[in-house]
Amino acid sequence: VNLDPLGAQVRRLFERLTHAGDGLAHGGEPSALLTVHGEAGREQRGTRVRFTLKFHEGELVEARYHAYGCPHTLAVCEWLAGALEAGHLPSIGGPAHWCRTLDVPIVKLGRLLVVEDALRAALNAAALKAAEAAKNVVK
Amino acid sequence: MSSDAPVYLDYAATSPVDPRVAAAMHECLTRDGVFGNPASMHFFGSVARARVERARGQVAALIRAPAPQVVWTSGATESNNLAILGTARAMSKRGRHIVTSRTEHKSVLDPCRRIEQEGFQVSFLDTDRDGLIAPEQVRAALRDDTVLVSIMHANNEIGVLQPIEAIADVCQGRGVPLHVDAAQSAGKVEIDVARVKCELMSFTAHKLYGPKGIGALYFSAARRASLQPLIYGGGHERGLRSGTLPVHQIVGFGLACEIAAQARADDAAQCQRLRARLWAGLSRIEGAMLNGHPTQRVASILNISFPGVEGESLLMGLTELAVSTGSACNSDSHEPSYVLRALGRSTELAQSSLRFSVGRFSTDEDVDVAIAAVTREVKRLRAAAA
Numbered sequence: 001v002n003l004d005p006l007g008a009q010v011r012r013l014f015e016r017l018t019h020a021g022d023g024l025a026h027g028g029e030p031s032a033l034l035t036v037h038g039e040a041g042r043e044q045r046g047t048r049v050r051f052t053l054k055f056h057e058g059e060l061v062e063a064r065y066h067a068y069g070c071p072h073t074l075a076v077c078e079w080l081a082g083a084l085e086a087g088h089l090p091s092i093g094g095p096a097h098w099c100r101t102l103d104v105p106i107v108k109l110g111r112l113l114v115v116e117d118a119l120r121a122a123l124n125a126a127a128l129k130a131a132e133a134a135k136n137v138v139k
Numbered sequence: 140m141s142s143d144a145p146v147y148l149d150y151a152a153t154s155p156v157d158p159r160v161a162a163a164m165h166e167c168l169t170r171d172g173v174f175g176n177p178a179s180m181h182f183f184g185s186v187a188r189a190r191v192e193r194a195r196g197q198v199a200a201l202i203r204a205p206a207p208q209v210v211w212t213s214g215a216t217e218s219n220n221l222a223i224l225g226t227a228r229a230m231s232k233r234g235r236h237i238v239t240s241r242t243e244h245k246s247v248l249d250p251c252r253r254i255e256q257e258g259f260q261v262s263f264l265d266t267d268r269d270g271l272i273a274p275e276q277v278r279a280a281l282r283d284d285t286v287l288v289s290i291m292h293a294n295n296e297i298g299v300l301q302p303i304e305a306i307a308d309v310c311q312g313r314g315v316p317l318h319v320d321a322a323q324s325a326g327k328v329e330i331d332v333a334r335v336k337c338e339l340m341s342f343t344a345h346k347l348y349g350p351k352g353i354g355a356l357y358f359s360a361a362r363r364a365s366l367q368p369l370i371y372g373g374g375h376e377r378g379l380r381s382g383t384l385p386v387h388q389i390v391g392f393g394l395a396c397e398i399a400a401q402a403r404a405d406d407a408a409q410c411q412r413l414r415a416r417l418w419a420g421l422s423r424i425e426g427a428m429l430n431g432h433p434t435q436r437v438a439s440i441l442n443i444s445f446p447g448v449e450g451e452s453l454l455m456g457l458t459e460l461a462v463s464t465g466s467a468c469n470s471d472s473h474e475p476s477y478v479l480r481a482l483g484r485s486t487e488l489a490q491s492s493l494r495f496s497v498g499r500f501s502t503d504e505d506v507d508v509a510i511a512a513v514t515r516e517v518k519r520l521r522a523a524a525a
Binding site: 005015048071 | 525
């Protein structure tokens with residue numbers, strides 16, 4: 001009988017929030033790094049997430065987050081940051097997939113939507129900046 | 140329990156049964172013990188009945204009430220339901236108004252909501268920022284058609300003690316019965332129903348080192364006639380609460396009350412000392428905020444908000460501790476504690492609160508483990524959220 005309401009995977013991630021924080025400047029010239037942020041949620045509603053993604057020559061090299069929320073929220077942020085750094089962005093999926101993968105109770109889906117919104121905001125910001133950079137090169 | 144079990148600081152939720160109580164209960168279960176049905180007329184029933192009545196005396200003595208004015212229930216929830224619904228329904232021809240407060244336990248608030256559906260009006264009093272109700276507020280809320288005031292003695296979340304004697308004086312002056320939910324105070328502070336002048340009082344065994352599933356309602360001599368039962372079927376307990384009496388639980392409750400009366404001063408002194416030690420350690424955490432009146436409170440409960448930390452994460456991070464949070468952990472909506480919100484705490488502060496409650500078996504080491512664990516987790520979670 002598992003007496004931990006969190007489940008093994010969420011517990012493991014929640015206890016080692018190694019990607020929480022601002023992170024360190026990744027290798028290469030700082031000017032060569034593209035840094036974007038995406039934020040969603042409010043503490044008053046119980047969940048606030050901010051992702052910081054750093055790209056080098058179009059490749060995601062660092063993912064960090066700040067998160068205020070329940071253990072499942074923090075665990076999913078930690079898992080996502082690790083997966084993004086490992087190059088799994090194309091198969092990262094969405095909240096329903098995260099629930100299944102990490103055995104997160106379905107009642108937490110609303111909170112994971114906040115995580116998704118923050119991640120999408122960061123990725124959209126990255127896409128926008130990349131498009132702007134490409135436009136400048138064309139000019 | 141294994142030695143690696145978490146430190147238990149949740150005595151306000153429930154307490155372990157005192158070993159002496161457990162032994163007395165065991166004597167009432169087996170063939171060579173007091174297993175009879177107290178309603179039976181034969182020898183075994185008579186022996187059981189005698190034990191039940193002895194226990195009734197022990198329970199009544201805890202609040203200095205006459206034994207015949209105590210009725211057994213399944214716990215404080217049923218006692219509160221019986222007091223509120225039973226009084227309101229019995230007195231509905233005289234009036235249809237009840238006064239209570241916003242910080243009552245759900246077992247008071249929900250029957251009040253229920254009785255509203257039966258055509259009653261309920262006035263829910265606000266507390267001040269310390270969680271206290273002023274007697275003047277009660278006086279102002281009373282109407283000619285008020286049939287009951289229900290105010291808890293010690294709040295289950297923040298431990299604040301209401302000025303029950305002064306509130307009772309107000310009620311008595313207007314001829315309105317007062318019901319007091321004493322689930323968190325019975326056995327912890329001295330209670331004398333003759334002095335308090337309340338007409339109904341609820342309490343339960345499992346908060347004072349007795350078993351779960353047994354409680355009691357005290358009623359004044361005048362109140363008996365205006366109390367409608369909730370459970371029918373056999374007319375037990377002089378028609379107030381039908382059902383076969385659970386002798387082992389009743390005997391356990393009785394002994395738990397007797398022990399509580401004897402140990403009250405020592406228990407209270409120890410709890411007060413441990414709570415002070417806990418607060419001294421936790422108040423060093425930046426922004427830590429005590430919820431509830433600093434001195435007008437039971438010795439055992441300490442409720443603290445830790446700004447910038449989400450309550451469920453804090454609770455789940457404290458693997459070496461068993462404490463409570465006021466928020467609904469499994470709720471997607473994450474409703475914050477209605478008690479803390481009623482005190483004027485923001486949603487974030489209400490969500491970031493923990494309730495610590497020490498008890499008879501708590502130690503200095505338990506408290507020190509709690510201080511170290513909470514300090515560590517608050518720092519870690521604040522860093523993740525910053």
